[in-house]
Amino acid sequence: MDRVVEAKSVDAFDDFAQKSGSGLLLAYFWTSWADQCKQMTQVVNELAKESPQVLYVTVEAESVPEISLRYEITAVPTFIFIKNKQVIDRLDGVKVPELTKKVRHHADMNASPPPMPVSQTPHKEDINTRLKKLISASSCMLFMKGSPQEPKCGFSKQIVEILNSKNIDYATFDILEDNEVRQGLKKYSDWPTFPQLYHDGELLGGLDIVKEMNEADEIEGTLPKKQSLDERLKTLINTAPVMLFMKGSPDEPKCGFSRTICGILEDAGIKYNSFDILEDNDVRQGLKKFSNWPTFPQLYAKGELIGGLDIVKELQESGELMNMISD
Structure with a gap:
């Protein structure tokens, strides 16, 4: 296989x-x-x-x-x-x-x-090949000490603060967790210190370079930005043809309204995905404003708001729910 x-x-x-x-x-x-x-x-x-x-x-x-x-x-x-x-x-x-x-x-x-025949035994990947893959794993890649949540040196903390302040979309690698990467990267990029920031596979530099870019207002025009909350909400709403934002999950609803609307959808044979708004307060608060609908659950079909429990109940009782979902 x-x-x-x-x-x-x-x-x-x-x-x-x-x-x-x-x-x-x-x-x-x-x-x-x-x-x-x-x-x-x-x-x-x-x-x-x-x-x-x-x-x-x-x-x-x-x-x-x-x-x-x-x-x-x-x-x-x-x-x-x-x-x-x-x-x-x-x-x-x-x-x-x-x-x-x-x-x-x-x-x-x-x-x-099971052991492979000698002729098929894969060779261990050389360090340069591995470094290229790591560097290219994200459009913006930061090799640092620790994580963005817990930087383990002052330089790493400062560069994270700059990137976060500009809402830059970046991935990280903790070089303290892998000495082979830590030592190999110094030689590979001819840059002896950390953190090191890469964009589209190329080294931009360390903290001093990022500071200079920040002072020259060059960061936002060079590095990719994270999705805005509205963009993220649009992505979530369109995750599936029918999307339910609820409290808890269909298996474990955490409010009576969510439990009831799940039952209606399941009885009607409607396939849907769900998002637990209790797990993400940004989504919970943002969706209220985004859709001008103050309560949950909220049901969406093909990216458009159908409504909450009351609306879904009315559609079910009138026999229009399946038509509304499939239109």
Whole structure:
């Protein structure tokens, strides 16, 4: 079996899960319209070469909504780690170093694959090849000490503060966690200190360079910016043809209104994805203003607001709900 396969149906996905047995299955949820998924698809293909004992199953989130609903996929890319048909870990978003670390960790817990013939035994990837992949893992890549949440040196803290203040969209790698990368990067880029910031695979420099760019107002015109809240909300609303913003999940609703609307949709046979607004206050508050609708749950179809529980009840009672959803 190929190590990267696509599940185009629930039956196909369940069959892959069955065949993976006690081994690790990594389910990668993506969509064709999300640019960030193009990058992560490349990362998954590289991970498959590095950890061939893992079965990588790609799922187009909107094409097989039953699987997306099963694992509460509310945004892409999302990675679900499965062993013995049980979810053992999860990662949401473009977090290349963290994904790599999780795959290695969980893969190491599995039995090694059978020895390959000598002629087919893969050579260990050389450090320069690995560095190129890490540097290109994100359009804007910061090699630092610690993480943006917990910088472990003053220089790293300062560069993070500058990037955050300009709302720059960047990924990070903690060089304290990997001495091979730490030492190799100094030689590879001929830059002896950290942090180091890269854009489109090229070194921009360290803290001094970023400070100069900031003082010259050059950062925002050079580096990619994060999505605004409105852009993020539009992305979430269009994650699936039918999208429900609720309290809790369909399996565990955390308010009576959410429980009732889930029951209506399920009784009507309507397939939908959901987002737990209790898990993200930015989305919870932003959606009220974005759609001019002050309460939850909120139901959307093809990117347009249908309404809350009262509206959905009325549509159900009049027999118009399915037509409204499918129009």
